[in-house]
Amino acid sequence: MAQQTKQANQQPQSADPPQQKTQRTGGSDNIWFLIAYVLTWLSGVFVYITEGQKNKRLKFHAMQAILLGIGGFIITLILDFVLVFVFFPLAFLGWLIGLLLWLYGLYVGYQAYSSGKDVEIPFIGPIARQYSK
Numbered sequence: 001m002a003q004q005t006k007q008a009n010q011q012p013q014s015a016d017p018p019q020q021k022t023q024r025t026g027g028s029d030n031i032w033f034l035i036a037y038v039l040t041w042l043s044g045v046f047v048y049i050t051e052g053q054k055n056k057r058l059k060f061h062a063m064q065a066i067l068l069g070i071g072g073f074i075i076t077l078i079l080d081f082v083l084v085f086v087f088f089p090l091a092f093l094g095w096l097i098g099l100l101l102w103l104y105g106l107y108v109g110y111q112a113y114s115s116g117k118d119v120e121i122p123f124i125g126p127i128a129r130q131y132s133k
Contacts (some may be wrong), residue, residue, distance in 0.1 A: 032058050033109050037068075040070075041068075041069030045062075047061075052132075061105060068088070080094035
């Protein structure tokens with residue numbers, strides 16, 4: 001009788017192995033990829049100097065953020081200057097393009113942070129790769 005109650009209290013064990021938790025690629029070290037793009041050239045310089053010397057991928061993303069920030073600033077400045085004199089109501093287009101470039105940079109940083117993919121920005125990526133060697 002005691003044997004039957006003991007067996008009744010035991011739960012049946014399944015033949016399936018225990019489920020393993022999948023680890024997320026993003027981690028505390030990977031947050032630097034996202035930080036590099038937050039303030040474009042300013043945070044890119046910070047990441048390049050502090051953490052970029054330890055990690056080649058991070059150095060590439062920091063350089064890419066610097067070049068994206070400088071290029072976006074120049075494009076915004078030129079478009080605003082030209083559009084103010086040509087057709088004033090379109091003057092906001094320069095800042096809109098600057099905003100879109102910044103959002104694209106955040107997307108690139110997020111891809112490097114979350115999935116480990118290195119997105120190379122057209123025209124800027126090859127230059128950044130050359131200077132980050």
